[in-house]
Amino acid sequence: MIQVSNKIKRYMKLAKKISLLSCLRFKVGAVLVRNNIILATAENLRKTHPRFGSGPYYSLHAEGHVIWKAIRKNIEITNSTIYVYRSNGGLAKPCKYCQDILKEFNIKAIYSNGTKEEFSCMDK
Ligand SMILES: [Zn+2]
Numbered sequence: 001m002i003q004v005s006n007k008i009k010r011y012m013k014l015a016k017k018i019s020l021l022s023c024l025r026f027k028v029g030a031v032l033v034r035n036n037i038i039l040a041t042a043e044n045l046r047k048t049h050p051r052f053g054s055g056p057y058y059s060l061h062a063e064g065h066v067i068w069k070a071i072r073k074n075i076e077i078t079n080s081t082i083y084v085y086r087s088n089g090g091l092a093k094p095c096k097y098c099q100d101i102l103k104e105f106n107i108k109a110i111y112s113n114g115t116k117e118e119f120s121c122m123d124k
Contacts, residue, residue, distance in 0.1 A: 002110070002121040007036075008083070012112050012119065015085035018043050019062070027087040030062035032070055032107075034080035040073075042066035055097035063098035067105060079124075081108045089115040093122060 011031050019029030022043040032039040042065035052064035063082060070077045086092040092113035102109055109122040
């Protein structure tokens, strides 16, 4: 559990909105923020990516997708924070593969699984 600020709630609310764009059963939304600026947003997708894809999973996770979107536009993402919302109430913590990507770019993750107003933090 972490100290939940209005800022966290605001970004998580946006991540929730983004998650609704997903066509998958387990909808996940991610918002990448740096210095109070939203760099990119993304949902999980029914396809994958050789570098930002999610290991053996058949989908591109929202975490990898949002990083890929930012990188593609040459946006500097080191030391940013990712807000991840997972709609199904399951484990919201980024999977091992996404954690590796987040570590590579020194990104801190704040996540919520949507069942309660509860947020967790994974330090970079
Ligand atoms: Zn993942």
